[in-house]
Amino acid sequence: MSRTILDVHILQTVPPSNINRDDTGAPKSAVYGGVRRSRVSSQAWKKATRNAFGELLDPADLGVRTKKVVDALTRRITARETSLTAEQVWPMAAEVIQVATGAKIETPARKTGAKGGKGDPRGEGAPEPQAPQSSYLLFLSARQLDLLADLALEGIAKKADPKVHLKDPEVKSRAKKAAATRHSVDIALFGRMVADNTDLNVDAAAQVAHALSVHPVDLEADYFTAVDDQNGDAEPGAGMIGTVDFNSATLYRYAAVDVDLLAANLDAGLTDDERRAEPAPGPAPAPTPEPVRRAVEAFVEAFTLSMPSGKINTFGNHTLPDAVVVKLRSARPVSFVGAFERPVTREGTGDGHVRAACEALAAHVPAVEESFGAAADHTWIVRVGEQTEALAPLGEQVNLRELVGRVGDAVAERMGKRG
Amino acid sequence: MSVLALRLAGPLQAWGSSARFARRTTETAPTKSGVIGLLAAALGRPRNADLSDLAALSFAVRIDQAGTRVRDFQTARHTDTGKAMPVSERFYLADAVFVAAVAGDDALVQDLHAAVRAPVHLPYLGRRSCPPQGPVDLEIVRAADDPAAVLREAPWQAAAWHQERHRSRPSVRLTLLAEAAPGDPHGTALRDQPLSFAPSHRRYALRTVVQTSVEVPNPRFQPGERHHATATGRRVPVPPPRHTPEAHLTQLPLHLPPDGH
Numbered sequence: 001m002s003r004t005i006l007d008v009h010i011l012q013t014v015p016p017s018n019i020n021r022d023d024t025g026a027p028k029s030a031v032y033g034g035v036r037r038s039r040v041s042s043q044a045w046k047k048a049t050r051n052a053f054g055e056l057l058d059p060a061d062l063g064v065r066t067k068k069v070v071d072a073l074t075r076r077i078t079a080r081e082t083s084l085t086a087e088q089v090w091p092m093a094a095e096v097i098q099v100a101t102g103a104k105i106e107t108p109a110r111k112t113g114a115k116g117g118k119g120d121p122r123g124e125g126a127p128e129p130q131a132p133q134s135s136y137l138l139f140l141s142a143r144q145l146d147l148l149a150d151l152a153l154e155g156i157a158k159k160a161d162p163k164v165h166l167k168d169p170e171v172k173s174r175a176k177k178a179a180a181t182r183h184s185v186d187i188a189l190f191g192r193m194v195a196d197n198t199d200l201n202v203d204a205a206a207q208v209a210h211a212l213s214v215h216p217v218d219l220e221a222d223y224f225t226a227v228d229d230q231n232g233d234a235e236p237g238a239g240m241i242g243t244v245d246f247n248s249a250t251l252y253r254y255a256a257v258d259v260d261l262l263a264a265n266l267d268a269g270l271t272d273d274e275r276r277a278e279p280a281p282g283p284a285p286a287p288t289p290e291p292v293r294r295a296v297e298a299f300v301e302a303f304t305l306s307m308p309s310g311k312i313n314t315f316g317n318h319t320l321p322d323a324v325v326v327k328l329r330s331a332r333p334v335s336f337v338g339a340f341e342r343p344v345t346r347e348g349t350g351d352g353h354v355r356a357a358c359e360a361l362a363a364h365v366p367a368v369e370e371s372f373g374a375a376a377d378h379t380w381i382v383r384v385g386e387q388t389e390a391l392a393p394l395g396e397q398v399n400l401r402e403l404v405g406r407v408g409d410a411v412a413e414r415m416g417k418r419g
Numbered sequence: 420m421s422v423l424a425l426r427l428a429g430p431l432q433a434w435g436s437s438a439r440f441a442r443r444t445t446e447t448a449p450t451k452s453g454v455i456g457l458l459a460a461a462l463g464r465p466r467n468a469d470l471s472d473l474a475a476l477s478f479a480v481r482i483d484q485a486g487t488r489v490r491d492f493q494t495a496r497h498t499d500t501g502k503a504m505p506v507s508e509r510f511y512l513a514d515a516v517f518v519a520a521v522a523g524d525d526a527l528v529q530d531l532h533a534a535v536r537a538p539v540h541l542p543y544l545g546r547r548s549c550p551p552q553g554p555v556d557l558e559i560v561r562a563a564d565d566p567a568a569v570l571r572e573a574p575w576q577a578a579a580w581h582q583e584r585h586r587s588r589p590s591v592r593l594t595l596l597a598e599a600a601p602g603d604p605h606g607t608a609l610r611d612q613p614l615s616f617a618p619s620h621r622r623y624a625l626r627t628v629v630q631t632s633v634e635v636p637n638p639r640f641q642p643g644e645r646h647h648a649t650a651t652g653r654r655v656p657v658p659p660p661r662h663t664p665e666a667h668l669t670q671l672p673l674h675l676p677p678d679g680h
Contacts, residue, residue: 003537022492023506030489030513032430034580041491042548066497201618203466207541209550212430256550258541331537335550337430341578372554 002330004259004414006296006407007376008303009325009336011357011388012211013250016220017317019310020044026219026245030212033341038213038249044308045253046208050186052302059142061185061294067133069140070094070105074131076149077156084156087129092152094132095162099172100148100179103134141184148178185295188265189257205262206255206299207333213249214340214357221245244314250322250353252340252361255303256333259411263292293412297404300326304382304400322354323383323391325361326403327376328410334374339364355387362390378410420564421528424557425454425535426576428516431489432544433509436611436623441507445545447485448596450611451478452623453545454519457555458531459616463539467617474613476521479566479597481633484577486515511549516576518557520566532559567597567631575635582639589640592632599629 018027020040028039053062066072073093074086094105108130140148151174155165166172183192183202191204221243228239304324312318327334344356369375379395380403398406433445434453455473464470489511495504521531535542535556543549557576560569575582575591585591599606606627614622 003539005541022490028491030431030511031487032514033578034514034584039489041493043493043495203540204547207543207547207550210431210548254550256541261540333541333550335429335552338552341552342580368553374554 002414004411005329005331005333006257006259006300006411007325007327007329007333007335008253008255008257008300009327009361010253010304010321011214011250011323011354011361012253012319012321013354014248014317014319015315016222016246016248017311017315018244018246019308019312019317021245021310024245027247029217029219029247030210032212032337033343035216035343036218037215037343038217038247038251040211040251040253040308042208042210044310045211045303045306046190046206048306048308049208049299049302050190052306053186053298056298056302057185057294061291062142067135068131069097069101069103069134071131071133072140073097073145073148073152076145077152080149081153081156086131089152089156090131092155092162092165095166096148096152096155096175097134099166100175101134101140105132105134107132140179141187143184144178148175151175151178183265185266185291185298188262188295189299202265203261205259205265206257208303209254209335209337211251211253212337212340213247214252214344214360215250215353216343216345217247217249219245219247244311246311246315250344250357252337252357253303253321254335254337255299256335257296257299259292259296259415262295263415266291266295290412292415293408296411297408300407301400301404320384321382322385323358323361323381323388324400324403325365325391325394326380326407327395328378328407329374329376331374334368334372336361336364336368338368352387355390358383358388358390362394365394378406380406420522420562421525422520422522422560422563422566422569423528423531423535424518424520424560424566424569424573425457425555426516426518426553426557427454427544427551427555428484428576428578429544429549429552431511431513431546431549432486432515432517433511433546433549435545436609441505443507443509445488445510445512446609446611447512448480448482448594449517449519449545450609451598451626452611452613454478454480454521455613456616457542457544458521458534460540461534461538461542462530463534467615467619470613470616472523472527476523476527477564477566477598478519478521479570479595480517480519481570481573481596482515482594483518483575484514484516484581485594486512489513509546511546514578516578516581518570518573518576520569520573522564522566522569525561528559532556567595570595571633571635573635575637579639582637585637586639586641588637589642590634590636592634595631595633596628597631599627601625601627603627603629605629 020028022028028041029036030039070090070093074089077089077093078084078086097103098105151171155162166175187202189204189206192202223243225238226240231239304321307318339360344353344360346353346356381391381395381397382400382403383391427449434450435443436446436450438444459470459473491509491511493507493509542551542555544551563569606629608625609628610623610625612624612626614624
C-alpha cells in the first residue's frame with residue numbers, strides 16, 4: 001500500500017523574545033551537537049497551531065473540550081426544538097452522553113455559601129438549577145454533538161424515559177458509534193485522551209518536533225527599572241526593578257503528518273453511505289477526500305503562520321518564516337535537523353544565520369535523500385529574499401497561497417485514488 | 420536467527436520505564452518497551468494487538484553518545500474553561516545517540532527491517548515530539564542470534580563532532596546493556612518488558628539487564644594530533660598551566676638589618 005506522508009520544514013528567525021519559558025522564566029533550551037540551543041517545545045507550537053485553526057476552519061470542523069457536555073448538547077437540542085426548556089432536556093441529554101462516552105455524569109455539588117445553598121443564612125427561594133456535568137473534560141466534535149442530539153430528540157419525541165430509551169440495543173449502539181465517529185479536525189491531527197473510555201482515544205496524525213535554533217545561543221537578560229508615576233521628587237528611584245530573560249534565534253521547525261491516519265481519524269466509524277452523503281454532488285462513488293484536504297491545508301497554513309504567544313506583548317516577535325520546505329512522501333518521514341547538528345556559526349561576519357542555515361539545509365537535503373533512497377514525490381518551497389537563494393534548486397517555488405492549494409490538491413488526488 | 424540493528428539518534432529522546440502522572444522521567448538508554456513499541460508501530464499493529472512475538476525478541480542497546488538530560492517544565496490550560504491543569508515535568512535526553520539491536524526469527528526480523536523502512540505509523544524516539552534524525556534502520560545481520568555480539572562489532576555511530584573530540588584516542592569504551600537470565604548476580608531489574616500496549620491497561624514485566632562495556636574503534640582517530648587548529652578552525656583546548664601562585668614573585672636579596680635587630 002502506498003502511503004501519504006507530509007513533512008514540513010521551516011526556518012524562522014525571532015528577534016529577542018521569550019516565546020516558551022520554563023519555571024525559572026528563562027527561555028527553554030537543549031544541547032544539540034554539543035552546544036546549547038534555544039528550544040521551543042512541541043506542545044507550545046501545537047497549541048499555537050490549534051488556536052490558529054479557529055480562524056481557518058468552519059466551527060463545525062472543530063471540537064470543544066469541556067465538562068459541560070450536557071449543557072452543550074442541550075443547547076443544540078433546544079435550538080432545533082424551541083418549545084423545549086433546558087431543564088426538560090437535561091435528563092435525556094445526560095443519559096445519552098453517559099451511554100455514548102461511558103463518562104460519569106453528575107449534577108455538581110452546590111458550593112456552600114451560594115444563594116439558597118446550605119451556607120446561605122437567608123435561604124431565599126429555590127436555588128438556580130444546574131445542568132449535570134461529566135467528571136472530567138470530554139472532547140466532542142460539533143458533528144458528534146449533532147448525532148447525539150438526533151438520538152436525544154427521538155427519545156423526547158417518543159416521550160420515553162431516558163434510561164428506557166437508551167436500553168434499546170439499536171439506540172445504544174448508535175450512541176456509542178456517534179461518539180466514535182467524525183472526529184473534528186483538531187482531534188484527528190493532535191489526538192485525544194479519555195480517561196475512562198479508551199475506545200474513544202484517538203492517535204494523533206501529526207508529529208511536531210521541538211523547534212531548535214540552528215546556532216549556539218546564549219541566555220541574555222534585560223535588566224529593567226519601572227517608574228512609579230505617583231512618586232514625587234521626595235522619593236527618587238525606581239518603583240520596581242527586575243530582569244526578563246530572553247534570547248534571539250533562527251529556529252528549525254519540523255512537523256510530519258501521517259495523512260493516511262488523518263483520513264482514518266476523520267472517517268472513523270462512518271459507513272460507506274455516510275461517506276457518500278457528503279455534499280459532493282458528483283457522480284463519483286469514491287470516498288470524498290474533501291475533509292482530509294481541508295484538514296491538511298489548515299494544518300500547513302496554521303503551522304506555518306502561528307507563533308506561540310509567550311511574552312509577545314513584551315517583545316512583539318511577530319515574525320513570519322524565512323523559508324518553508326514541504327515534502328510529500330510515500331514511505332517514511334524525514335527530519336532534516338541533522339543539517340544543523342554542526343551549528344551554523346557566523347559570529348563576527350555580519351552575515352546573520354539565515355543564509356548559512358539555508359546553505360546547510362540545501363546541501364543536507366539531497367545528500368540524505370540520495371544516501372538513503374528517500375526521495376520525495378513532491379517538494380514545494382516558499383522562501384523570502386536572496387538570503388534563501390540556496391534553497392531554490394530543491395523544488396518548486398510557490399507562495400504560501402499556492403503552497404496550501406498545491407498540497408491540498410496533491411493530497412486529495414492521492415486520497416481519491418486510494419478508494 | 421537474524422539480528423536487526425537500529426540507530427536511535429535525534430536532538431531529543433525520552434525513554435521512560437517508570438514515567439507516570441506529572442513527572443515523566445527518562446532512563447539513560449532506550450528501553451525494550453520503547454523500542455518494541457517503535458517496531459510494533461512501524462508494522463502498523465493496533466495498540467491492543469497481541470505482541471508476544473515481538474516481546475520475545477532478545478534485546479540489547481549500546482550508548483554511543485550519552486547526551487545530557489533536559490528537564491522540560493510544561494503547563495497546560497484548557498481552551499474552553501481557561502483553567503490551569505497540573506504542571507508537569509518531562510525529562511528528555513538531548514544530543515544522544517544509541518544503537519539498539521533485536522534478535523529473532525529470520526522472517527520476523529526481515530519483516531521488521533522492511534517495516535522500519537516504510538513504517539505504517541510514524542516512528543518516534545520514546546515520545547511523539549521526538550522524531551528521529553536520520554534513518555532508524557542500521558543493518559541486518561543474518562546467521563546471528565546474540566544482539567549484544569552484533570553491538571560489539573557495529574561501528575561507532577556518534578556524531579562527527581563527538582568523535583572528533585576523542586580524536587586523540589584510537590578506540591573508545593562504550594556502555595552495553597544486554598539481557599540476562601532473571602537472578603543473574605550482575606543484573607539489575609528494569610520494568611520495561613512489554614506485555615501489553617493496550618491503552619486501557621498497559622502492562623510491563625521486569626527484565627534483567629547486565630551492563631558491560633565494549634571497545635570500538637574511533638574512525639576519526641588522528642595519531643600524533645596535538646595542539647594546533649583543526650580543519651574546522653576550532654581550537655584544541657590547551658591544558659591549563661600548573662597552579663603556581665608564587666611564580667610572579669621575585670626573590671629579594673636578603674639584607675641583614677645594620678643594627679643587628
